[in-house]
Amino acid sequence: MKRDVIIACDFPTAEDTIRFLDNFKDEKPFVKIGMELFYGAGPDIVREIKARGHKIFLDLKLHDIPNTVKKAMSVLSGLDVDICNLHAAGGIDMMKAAVEGLTRADGTRPMLIAVTQLTSIDQTRLENELLINKPIDQVVMQYALNARQAGLDGVVCSPLEAGKVHETCGKDFLTVTPGIRFADGAVGDQQRVTTPAKAKEIGSDFIVVGRPITAAEDPVAAYRRCMSDFAE
Numbered sequence: 001m002k003r004d005v006i007i008a009c010d011f012p013t014a015e016d017t018i019r020f021l022d023n024f025k026d027e028k029p030f031v032k033i034g035m036e037l038f039y040g041a042g043p044d045i046v047r048e049i050k051a052r053g054h055k056i057f058l059d060l061k062l063h064d065i066p067n068t069v070k071k072a073m074s075v076l077s078g079l080d081v082d083i084c085n086l087h088a089a090g091g092i093d094m095m096k097a098a099v100e101g102l103t104r105a106d107g108t109r110p111m112l113i114a115v116t117q118l119t120s121i122d123q124t125r126l127e128n129e130l131l132i133n134k135p136i137d138q139v140v141m142q143y144a145l146n147a148r149q150a151g152l153d154g155v156v157c158s159p160l161e162a163g164k165v166h167e168t169c170g171k172d173f174l175t176v177t178p179g180i181r182f183a184d185g186a187v188g189d190q191q192r193v194t195t196p197a198k199a200k201e202i203g204s205d206f207i208v209v210g211r212p213i214t215a216a217e218d219p220v221a222a223y224r225r226c227m228s229d230f231a232e
Ligand code: C5P
Pocket: 008, 010, 034, 118, 119, 120, 156, 178, 179, 180, 190, 208, 209, 210, 211, 212
């Protein structure tokens, strides 16, 4: 798997997103579409960005009973995206059903990755609200193993966890990692961040970068800096 930079297009409307992508004349970055844009603009924004030649990570984090997730995934598969995701907390049967739903008649399917624990969940919340009395990194690794057992391709995790996920689940199990900042950039609301170069060193397969590119004065230059630090 070739390392790549995925731009988190966290814009409220299709127009804002297309205006942003119009900055890129010489390259076609891999794009992440999240819930806000998808629920606001609908599946047409996925078709439009795909038609412009971008790869797409559709970040909708499905979590429901296996049959419902299977049917929803088969709809998403028809959108021809490159990566989809779900919550590993839905269980192994739900993840297996998702793989079945995503798989097209010709046997191809988008890559499927799992969210293990949201980065907004810390040890205290895990114990007091979710009543899981285990160290959070143990929970993350068990959920990653469950995802691998269900036939998924990898997980979304912190770049700082990518090495441990590879040790636990194998080097071919993908790690897709947000929480990326330039050493000289603003951290914002992210807690545990690392630079594109450090993410490469630890072993991330894909980094997801939002504001360091989308809010940069020169987004194309910021994207190229990420690519040269991480992917080349
Ligand atoms: O702007 P920034 O680089 O912080 O954007 C990171 C992107 O990755 C956002 O779309 C955010 O929702 C997403 N994300 C995250 N942490 C996770 C999962 C997803 O920051 N654990």
